[in-house]
């Protein structure tokens with residue numbers, strides 16, 4: 001099957017510093033990939049490029065068959081909202097909107113807000129009873145689950161997560177990881193940045209970044 | 224959905240939003256009440272300044288130079304030529320088109336009282352109705368003289384200075400003797416004008432002429448429409464129509480009218496500008512703070528796929544809400560203020576112009592949107608990439 005992500009000599013420079021240095025990477029559809037590496041090694045940079053939030057300085061990047069490294073800002077935005085679901089380390093929610101409205105906002109930017117659908121998505125992450133709560137009235141784990149519901153609401157081909165459990169306690173981490181496991185089982189492609197080898201262990205494959213360079217670590221069982 | 228986001232975001236920051244809206248309200252309040260006032264000032268001032276009496280003086284050709292009314296009288300007048308009685312007939316039968324009001328005046332000396340109590344006074348004869356129309360600010364304590372009193376002597380007005388100095392009171396009967404004879408008069412009222420009339424005895428033209436032994440008049444004061452060039456033309460026309468006469472433009476009054484209005488309006492425009500700048504700064508700081516505070520939120524929205532246009536629209540809606548709220552409040556307040564000022568300055572309520580509401584709201588919106596231009600541009604340019612990085 002054609003890979004969903006193909007990176008070739010992907011390079012990103014920030015005025016002087018090379019955050020990502022000629023990275024080659026392919027990810028198959030339905031694969032769960034973990035990205036590990038020390039702080040400042042370029043993990044977030046790589047995820048931003050795959051998530052079409054940023055453009056590479058050099059190299060080629062194909063996501064779901066589209067050469068995103070060639071897209072302009074406007075097309076990049078459109079491609080991102082059609083293709084990618086994002087989960088961040090900090091649970092970015094709009095503070096004055098309820099859990100339900102936060103999910104609906106993603107629907108709105110994608111196409112049109114559909115309350116019933118959003119309600120169901122929150123139900124699936126176990127927040128059916130927290131629809132009208134503001135982010136400040138939710139625990140960290142609950143907030144992250146809202147973010148996951150939001151990332152999935154538009155049925156993206158690709159789910160990207162940057163240390164989604166980095167700010168969670170054990171119990172909530174398990175809850176959130178359980179959700180990702182389910183996503184993977186449902187056939188979603190997941191790319192997850194993590195510091196935690198245990199979390200990485202759940203993935204089929206782990207790659208290591210060091211000073212912007214990629215080193216494959218655990219070869220995948222499934223390929 | 225976007226509207227919901229905007230409303231909730233405004234509601235969350237309602238205090239700051241209210242302050243910005245209030246600034247816009249005060250700004251547009253001042254601008255709209257100044258605009259309403261400025262127009263009415265132009266109108267009312269023109270009306271009120273029209274009351275500043277004559278702007279043309281018709282005098283006999285030989286009289287040297289009567290600079291002001293106060294310089295007239297005492298001796299010189301008696302020797303001078305006069306405007307013949309025909310002048311008035313001519314003015315009455317075919318008045319020049321531009322002349323709004325006019326009044327003839329004859330001046331002379333008479334002796335008030337007799338024996339040891341007597342004093343010399345200036346008697347001024349005029350058409351009282353015309354003089355009143357020409358100089359509406361003349362104030363009479365008591366009554367204007369009746370033209371033909373049913374009983375008793377004829378009536379006259381005594382200038383307030385004479386009334387005070389010589390102790391002449393309303394209702395008192397006085398004796399006047401002049402070149403034309405002696406007669407007795409009833410004081411119907413005390414006249415105060417702030418001008419030379421305050422030290423004169425003012426009466427109707429015909430009895431004054433007979434008291435002073437005169438046929439014609441010394442001068443005619445005229446009030447004509449228009450400014451300097453038009454007045455000069457009117458003056459030349461008068462001279463041509465009335466032989467032996469000389470018409471002069473009373474310059475100060477004529478030019479004062481336009482320059483006072485222009486100065487007042489200029490001052491108002493300046494104040495309005497400054498106030499608008501202040502209001503813009505308030506909106507600017509509110510919007511700039513908002514954008515700064517909500518940078519993560521905007522980055523998130525962009526990461527979720529919001530186009531720059533959507534982000535721009537969202538902040539534009541917020542600015543519009545501030546502007547509209549400010550404009551409506553400002554209009555309501557402005558109306559009240561303009562009415563109050565109109566009442567106290569001009570003694571009359573000002574008509575609320577139809578375009579004041581749309582104009583005020585347009586000003587408020589313009590201020591709010593212009594002041595938000597830069598903050599909105601900033602918001603639109605926020606990079607989504609920073610979000611994942613946790614910056």
Ligand SMILES: Nc1ncnc2c1ncn2[C@@H]1O[C@H](COP(=O)(O)OP(=O)(O)OP(=O)(O)O)[C@@H](O)[C@H]1O
Nearest residue numbers: 014015017019038039040041042043044045046612
């Ligand atoms: N906007 C930027 N401008 C300049 N340099 C940047 C910018 N963003 C990232 N960098 C640099 O690029 C390198 C990689 O950053 P990146 O955020 O990808 O690291 P990371 O692996 O995600 O680290 P962490 O584990 O701390 O999140 C770092 O040296 C960082 O300082």
Ligand SMILES: [Mg+2]
Nearest residue numbers: 043044045612
């Ligand atoms: Mg990172």
